[in-house]
Amino acid sequence: MKKWKWIGMAMACAVGMVAFTSCDDDDNDDYARVPDAVTAAFSHQYGNPGYVEWDSERGGYYVAEFRKDGRDHEAWYTQAGLWAMTEVDYGRSLADLPQAVQSGYAATAYALDAWTVDDIDEIQRPDYETVYKIEVEKRGQADHDLYFDLGGTLYRDVEGSGSGSGNGGMIQQGMPAEVKAYVDSAFAGAAVVDFDIEDNGMIEVDLRHGGKSVEVLFTAAYEWVMTKTDCSRDVPAVVADAVRQALPGARIDDCDYVQTATESYYLVDTDNPDRDLRVTPDGQVTQAW
CATH class of the missing domain: 3.10.450 (Nuclear Transport Factor 2; Chain: A,)
Known part of the structure; x- marks a missing residue:
């Protein structure tokens, strides 16, 4: 995916024809004609963006590869023409991401430890908020896929998937x-x-x-x-006071408020690399490590 075969395809299809022209894909010998329901759904969603290359994927999905607003897109549809996902390729351009996502990435250990950004995808799905996947790499280390929400929170860190692993697994079948x-x-x-x-x-x-x-x-x-x-650094005053008393001079770097059936507490990360705290809502430090 994300490979534009302009020269080879041009020999079989004339660029500039109707966007839904069907041609065989050398990477998919079992390619079948795209169902009318799929092309109709694509046309309704994206109009006529110009040249479109169709591909088939496991699970019976049809994928339209095209350029829009200067970026490569891949739009996934079921055989019945239901939109499942769209991926927008940002290359390695962190500067083009929403500011909150840029700031969220800048605060991670990967940015601070000078990992290299290898690829960035914006992932859109029906009934789900847009997310951003930033693939990072570093010599001698396993690659990581970092998933950020629109607020800039890193909510998932997946090790070892590698560049070009694709986002087909992001298609949701629905919550129980x-x-x-x-x-x-x-x-x-x-x-x-x-x-x-x-x-x-x-x-x-x-x-x-x-x-x-x-x-x-x-x-x-x-x-x-x-x-x-995720509370970031926005904690109640009583919690902030408890941190100051336990670790004079320490700064809160991040904080999560955790609720279970039996207890509630704040997990506080500080800029002291050896000391993080677990603090109750009334300001009692119950654990430090």
Whole structure:
């Protein structure tokens, strides 16, 4: 994907013809004609952007590769013509990302430790908030895919996928009804950022609610386990005072508010590399490490 075969394709299809001209793709011998429902959905969503190359992917998806607003796009559709995802390629241009995402990346250990940005994708999906994937690499280290929400929060860090791994796994099949019902009730009006089933069967839902990034964790049986809200440096005064007393001169770098069925507390990261704190809402430091 993301390879434009202009020369080879031009021999079979005339550039500038109707955008939905079908031609064989050398990378897909089993390529079949794109269904009318798919081309109609694409036309309704993107009009006629010019030259379009169609590809087929596992799972029965049809993918339109095209350029729009100066960037390479890949729009994914089901066989029935339902839009599933669009990827927008930003190359390595951090400066073109929303300011919040730029700032979020700049605050990560990868930016501070001078990792190299290898590729950036904007990922759009129905019913989910737009996210940005920044692929980073460093000699002698495994590559990492870093996922940011629109607030600039790094909500997922995946090791070892490598450049060009594709985003087909980002297509969502929908949350279980029990999980969706909990989210709709507890976080009314929230924007769903992502949904993931982890290797151990636990379910993670990432949200944007009340201007904050929220991670909600469920068991494989759809039982709520934990909610973690990103507070950045915005903590209650009593928590800030507790940090100052425990670590004089230390600065809060980041903080998460954690809620479980039995307790609530703040996990405070400080600029002291050897000391982070766990603080109760009433300002009691219960753990330091």
